Amino acid sequence: MIDRLVEKIQKTHAPIVVGLDPMLGYIPEQITKKAFAEYGETLEGAAEAIWQFNKEIVDHTYDLIPAVKPQIAMYEQFGIPGLMAFKKTVDYCHEKNLVVIGDIKRGDIGSTSAAYATGHIGNIQVGNKTYTPFGEDFVTVNPYLGTDGVKPFVDVCKEEKKGLFILVKTSNPSSGEFQDRLIDGRPLYEWVGEKVAQWGADCMGRDYSAIGAVVGATYPEMGKVLRKIMPKSFILVPGYGAQGGKGADLVHFFNEDGLGAIVNSSRGIIAAYKQEDYAKFGAEHFAEASRAAVEAMIEDIGSALERNR
Amino acid sequence: MIDRLVEKIQKTHAPIVVGLDPMLGYIPEQITKKAFAEYGETLEGAAEAIWQFNKEIVDHTYDLIPAVKPQIAMYEQFGIPGLMAFKKTVDYCHEKNLVVIGDIKRGDIGSTSAAYATGHIGNIQVGNKTYTPFGEDFVTVNPYLGTDGVKPFVDVCKEEKKGLFILVKTSNPSSGEFQDRLIDGRPLYEWVGEKVAQWGADCMGRDYSAIGAVVGATYPEMGKVLRKIMPKSFILVPGYGAQGGKGADLVHFFNEDGLGAIVNSSRGIIAAYKQEDYAKFGAEHFAEASRAAVEAMIEDIGSALERNR
Numbered sequence: 001m002i003d004r005l006v007e008k009i010q011k012t013h014a015p016i017v018v019g020l021d022p023m024l025g026y027i028p029e030q031i032t033k034k035a036f037a038e039y040g041e042t043l044e045g046a047a048e049a050i051w052q053f054n055k056e057i058v059d060h061t062y063d064l065i066p067a068v069k070p071q072i073a074m075y076e077q078f079g080i081p082g083l084m085a086f087k088k089t090v091d092y093c094h095e096k097n098l099v100v101i102g103d104i105k106r107g108d109i110g111s112t113s114a115a116y117a118t119g120h121i122g123n124i125q126v127g128n129k130t131y132t133p134f135g136e137d138f139v140t141v142n143p144y145l146g147t148d149g150v151k152p153f154v155d156v157c158k159e160e161k162k163g164l165f166i167l168v169k170t171s172n173p174s175s176g177e178f179q180d181r182l183i184d185g186r187p188l189y190e191w192v193g194e195k196v197a198q199w200g201a202d203c204m205g206r207d208y209s210a211i212g213a214v215v216g217a218t219y220p221e222m223g224k225v226l227r228k229i230m231p232k233s234f235i236l237v238p239g240y241g242a243q244g245g246k247g248a249d250l251v252h253f254f255n256e257d258g259l260g261a262i263v264n265s266s267r268g269i270i271a272a273y274k275q276e277d278y279a280k281f282g283a284e285h286f287a288e289a290s291r292a293a294v295e296a297m298i299e300d301i302g303s304a305l306e307r308n309r
Numbered sequence: 310m311i312d313r314l315v316e317k318i319q320k321t322h323a324p325i326v327v328g329l330d331p332m333l334g335y336i337p338e339q340i341t342k343k344a345f346a347e348y349g350e351t352l353e354g355a356a357e358a359i360w361q362f363n364k365e366i367v368d369h370t371y372d373l374i375p376a377v378k379p380q381i382a383m384y385e386q387f388g389i390p391g392l393m394a395f396k397k398t399v400d401y402c403h404e405k406n407l408v409v410i411g412d413i414k415r416g417d418i419g420s421t422s423a424a425y426a427t428g429h430i431g432n433i434q435v436g437n438k439t440y441t442p443f444g445e446d447f448v449t450v451n452p453y454l455g456t457d458g459v460k461p462f463v464d465v466c467k468e469e470k471k472g473l474f475i476l477v478k479t480s481n482p483s484s485g486e487f488q489d490r491l492i493d494g495r496p497l498y499e500w501v502g503e504k505v506a507q508w509g510a511d512c513m514g515r516d517y518s519a520i521g522a523v524v525g526a527t528y529p530e531m532g533k534v535l536r537k538i539m540p541k542s543f544i545l546v547p548g549y550g551a552q553g554g555k556g557a558d559l560v561h562f563f564n565e566d567g568l569g570a571i572v573n574s575s576r577g578i579i580a581a582y583k584q585e586d587y588a589k590f591g592a593e594h595f596a597e598a599s600r601a602a603v604e605a606m607i608e609d610i611g612s613a614l615e616r617n618r
Contacts, residue, residue, distance in 0.1 A: 021421075024435070032436075036436055041435045041436030041437060041438045042435060042438070042440070043433075043435060043440050043442065045435060045436075046433075046435045071417075071421055071424075073415070073417060073421045073422075073424035073425045073428070074421070074424050076424065076425060076428040076429075076442070077424040077425070077427045077428035077433055077442060078428070078433065078435075078442060079396070079428065079440070079442030079443060080389065080392055080393055080396060080442075082428075082442070083389055083392055084389055087388070087389060105415070105416065105417050105451075106382070106414070107414065107451065108380075108382060108414050109479065109480060109481040109547075110481060112330075112380055112382045112383070113382075115380075115382035115383050115385065115386040116382045116385060116386070118386045119382070119385040119386035119387070119388065119391075120385075124352075124355075124386055124387065126333070126350045126351060126352060126354060126355045126387075127341075127345055127350030127354075128350060129350045129351070131351070131352050131388070133352065133385070133386060133387060133388030133389075133391070134388060142414075142416065142451050142453055143453070143487065144451055144452070144453045144476060144479070144487060144488070145476075145479050145481055145483070145484055146481070146483035146484055146485070146486030146487055146488070147483040147486055148481050148482055148483040149479075149481060149483070167453060167454075170418065170453075170454050170458075171418060172418040172419060172454055172455070172457050172458060173457055174454070174455035174456040174457040174458070175454055175455055176455070177455030177456055177504070178452065178453060178455055178497065178500065178501065179453070179455070181492040181493075181497070181500065182492065182493075183490040183491065183492055183497075184491075188487065188490070188492075188497070191487065191490065192487065195486070238418075
């Protein structure tokens with residue numbers, strides 16, 4: 001799967017991922033109105049609105065991008081109907097040939113992590129039949145429990161040719177509270193980064209490992225150090241745009257081959273029509289605004305990488 | 310909710326929680342056969358088997374215990390039908406007046422943690438209507454992202470009178486890999502424990518805070534230290550029984566009032582009929598075996614606390 005992600009990035013010239021993290025407040029009225037007319041002001045109605053919103057954004061951007069990253073919390077907050085919209089979104093993105101990164105940030109003791117891995121990137125047997133419960137291509141994983149909490153995910157990756165992005169240095173303001181604390185003179189995130197490199201060592205694709213890392217765009221200096229600690233790990237970089245990261249900050253997350261990182265933007269793309277720059281599209285043409293925002297993001301990162309050559 | 314948990318513990322004299330973590334392999338054939346006959350060998354069939362299994366265990370134990378702890382991963386691995394069985398289990402346990410601890414170990418950046426908190430311990434508005442997506446009473450939370458990843462959960466706890474258990478020192482063998490690393494001479498788990506005490510300071514019930522901690526039964530010496538660092542935090546203690554913890558190891562997780570901790574057992578209770586001690590019940594009477602195992606666990610912990618007075 002990591003090779004497929006790399007190929008798609010090379011083909012699109014777009015090391016970016018669109019975060020499908022819909023909030024009801026982002027969804028234009030014409031969509032919610034129609035969904036509520038059909039299903040009422042219910043969880044089912046909200047889920048239908050989310051799904052129709054996602055579908056239109058995917059339809060307007062899939063040819064420009066290699067991957068999407070639905071954040072499962074935004075669906076889980078609408079209970080079962082919300083999770084059905086998550087699954088529908090994953091399946092639809094696969095129809096459109098996109099790589100799907102499930103942003104689930106799971107992680108637990110061994111047997112429990114194994115259940116999460118089965119549910120999200122694996123298959124489960126029921127009697128004599130086999131099912132794919134959620135079917136993402138990559139998932140994000142929390143490392144706090146250490147190797148035996150991560151290994152079941154790694155094992156399923158090997159079997160099913162899937163991939164992981166493990167939280168190393170997160171994009172939020174208080175990420176340093178524990179992650180930056182010094183242990184034998186080096187911050188915790190560096191120790192986690194070293195483990196990511198180890199965990200990924202026997203999951204190599206052509207040039208990169210199937211076991212990647214999450215490092216926030218908001219911490220470019222740390223990205224530079226982590227890039228060297230995990231040379232073979234792809235870095236998923238959240239925090240671009242709405243959280244404050246810019247293209248020029250991101251060049252050191254990449255390797256000299258121009259690869260090695262994939263930058264996420266969520267709100268900045270899916271709610272682009274609410275920004276001044278894209279207001280001309282109006283709520284009616286929100287998905288065209290998203291397409292324009294994707295093009296601008298590709299240009300911003302592409303030219304920053306070009307300047308850095 | 311923390312006051313309700315304390316009252317229920319005092320009434321039952323049972324500082325224990327039954328972990329409803331069903332694996333298909335634990336479920337007796339008479340249940341899976343019936344479920345598969347009705348729904349086929351499908352995810353729906355597996356979910357029905359899980360639900361019937363849970364129901365029978367709850368029916369045979371609810372009068373002895375204050376709380377249950379369904380581990381959501383064990384349901385999530387069966388996709389949407391599995392999560393429907395999770396929700397059905399939560400609702401049924403509420404009918405039986407049990408406190409429900411959702412073992413979800415979520416945690417993300419602020420806006421995303423807010424969505425998880427809404428989904429699991431809060432309510433969500435759709436148009437003019439309000440819904441309760443999953444409706445647990447407590448949830449477990451991962452602290453790796455720091456204060457701004459935890460605070461949205463704390464905020465919902467305050468509004469909705471719910472509670473949290475934050476991972477401090479987990480029960481698994483490799484938990485020490487990061488959690489035990491020394492920072493300014495003290496292990497990371499102590500720093501996290503201090504934060505738990507701070508986060509909980511303005512969420513006080515009568516004697517305990519709504520913000521508790523998870524500390525594994527498998528690390529009793531660390532439990533002793535953490536008990537002092539977080540005197541007002543209830544400690545959820547996994548790892549009893551199947552993972553190796555014994556009643557005598559657990560006394561230092563409790564305060565002198567005999568309260569302050571609640572010990573979880575999952576496999577040891579729900580799959581008791583598979584153990585030599587309870588084999589006489591047979592698969593047919595598996596839920597009676599669970600009841601006997603609950604009684605033995607209450608006795609084991611109760612007498613250890615008695616000896617320690």
